[in-house]
Amino acid sequence: MxxxxxxxxxxxxxxxxxxxxxxxxxxxxxxxxxxxxxxxxxxxxxxxxxxxxxxxxxxxxxxxxxxxxxxxxxxxxxxxxxxxxxxxxxxxxxxxxxxxxxxxxxxxxxxxxxxxxxxxxxxxxxxxxxxxxxxxxxxxxxxxxxxKCGESGFDLNKSIAIVDFKRLKPDLVQRLISHAPYKSQRNLGSCVLEWAWMAANRGHLYLHGGMKLWDLAAGTLILSEAEGHACTLEGEDVFRPSMKPRSVLISPDKKLFDQWKDFLIDQEKQ
The missing domain is CATH 3.30.540.10 (Fructose-1,6-Bisphosphatase, subunit A, domain 1)
Structure with a gap:
């Protein structure tokens, strides 16, 4: 022990x-x-x-x-x-x-x-x-x-997503614009607030193409302890003690997270 x-x-x-x-x-x-x-x-x-x-x-x-x-x-x-x-x-x-x-x-x-x-x-x-x-x-x-994160009661096509487009690959941006799986999109402009808001069930989906260590360090723990769900676009755990930027996808809702993850990882393979 x-x-x-x-x-x-x-x-x-x-x-x-x-x-x-x-x-x-x-x-x-x-x-x-x-x-x-x-x-x-x-x-x-x-x-x-x-x-x-x-x-x-x-x-x-x-x-x-x-x-x-x-x-x-x-x-x-x-x-x-x-x-x-x-x-x-x-x-x-x-x-x-x-x-x-x-x-x-x-x-x-x-x-x-x-x-x-x-x-x-x-x-x-x-x-x-x-x-x-x-x-x-x-x-x-x-x-x-x-x-405490939990079910939102929303379907994926009715959900609100917080997305930072500027750090995503151009092909993925175009697919999100032309074939968005969610109803509407926002961006707060503060990574640490976006993690915190997800942990507080403020919004349904989240996507960021490349956060630095100080952008994600506190948020990964806050979200995890609130029982929210997150991974990278490669399906890996977000946090690593490294200065290399990490992509982030999140949902407080496990059902929406699985659908969001499947959509994005499928798009990454195209």
């Missing part, structure tokens, strides 16, 4: 994330300039200040845990994922483009890896004050209330 892992207190982590997000992100909403990073994504002062404060708070309380953030250099990220026994993985502000454009869909997300396994996942939406969280083996919660 494996020894029990001693983890940081979830409530303390939630308090850190909530305090920093409210003090560093919200006051800058609709009031801040941005720059374009090398990969084409946006960066704001809110990203940097949130990253700095959460990193400092975690280092003070948990000095034995290494820290990885979206805002670090790729070489640092690779080394940390490869060599760290315990590792924080932070996305200080996911949905920066929304944030900069005044669209109220963005969040802060933190995960803890222990020996390459996600043990804690937190996603916080500061505008709605919604704290999605999970500890491995202990279920998922939204503001303290249990999250």
């Amino acid at each position: 494996l020894p029990e892992i001693e983890l940081p207190e979830l409530r303390e982590l939630e308090d850190i994330i909530r305090e920093v997000a409210k003090e560093e992100i919200l006051p800058r909403y609709n009031k801040i300039d941005f720059v374009v990073k090398g990969d084409g994504s946006l960066l704001t002062e809110a990203d940097l200040s949130t990253d700095k404060r959460i990193r400092q708070s975690l280092a003070e309380r948990y000095p034995d845990i290494d820290f990885l953030s979206e805002e670090m250099e790729p070489e640092q990220q690779e080394a940390l994922v490869k060599n760290s026994e315990k590792l924080w993985c932070l996305d200080p502000l996911d949905g920066t483009s929304n944030f900069a454009a005044g669209i109220p869909l963005f969040a802060t997300s933190l995960a803890l890896f222990v020996n390459g396994v996600v043990q804690i996942g937190i996603t916080y939406d500061p505008l709605r004050d919604e704290m999605f969280s999970a500890v491995k083996g202990q279920g998922a919660k939204l503001n303290g209330e249990v999250l």
Whole structure:
């Protein structure tokens, strides 16, 4: 029998994330300039200040845990994922483009890896004050209330899908446009919120062509602990302790998930 892992207190982590997000992100909403990073994504002062404060708070309380953030250099990220026994993985502000454009869909997300396994996942939406969280083996919660995925009562052709088209293969995009198996499609523009919303039964289907580690780390645990369903377009588990982007398909509803998965994997083979 494996020894029990001693983890940081979830409530303390939630308090850190909530305090920093409210003090560093919200006051800058609709009031801040941005720059374009090398990969084409946006960066704001809110990203940097949130990253700095959460990193400092975690280092003070948990000095034995290494820290990885979206805002670090790729070489640092690779080394940390490869060599760290315990590792924080932070996305200080996911949905920066929304944030900069005044669209109220963005969040802060933190995960803890222990020996390459996600043990804690937190996603916080500061505008709605919604704290999605999970500890491995202990279920998922939204503001303290249990999250539980289940049957939607919708057929596939009546379902609502959240789809990020820009990272999908062009052939698959065209087939989804011309032969969509769902009724209607949305896109939030924040991967970590999309995971959290799926865990909360907000929407029926989800598809993304390539998420990075900080986009999916907390969400994979939150969804799993809520008993939702996810895999890659190759039918593999989504989470791997790797910097290589991963495709994602999700449904809270097992029947819809199986139909969605069969449709997409069949399309991938064509």
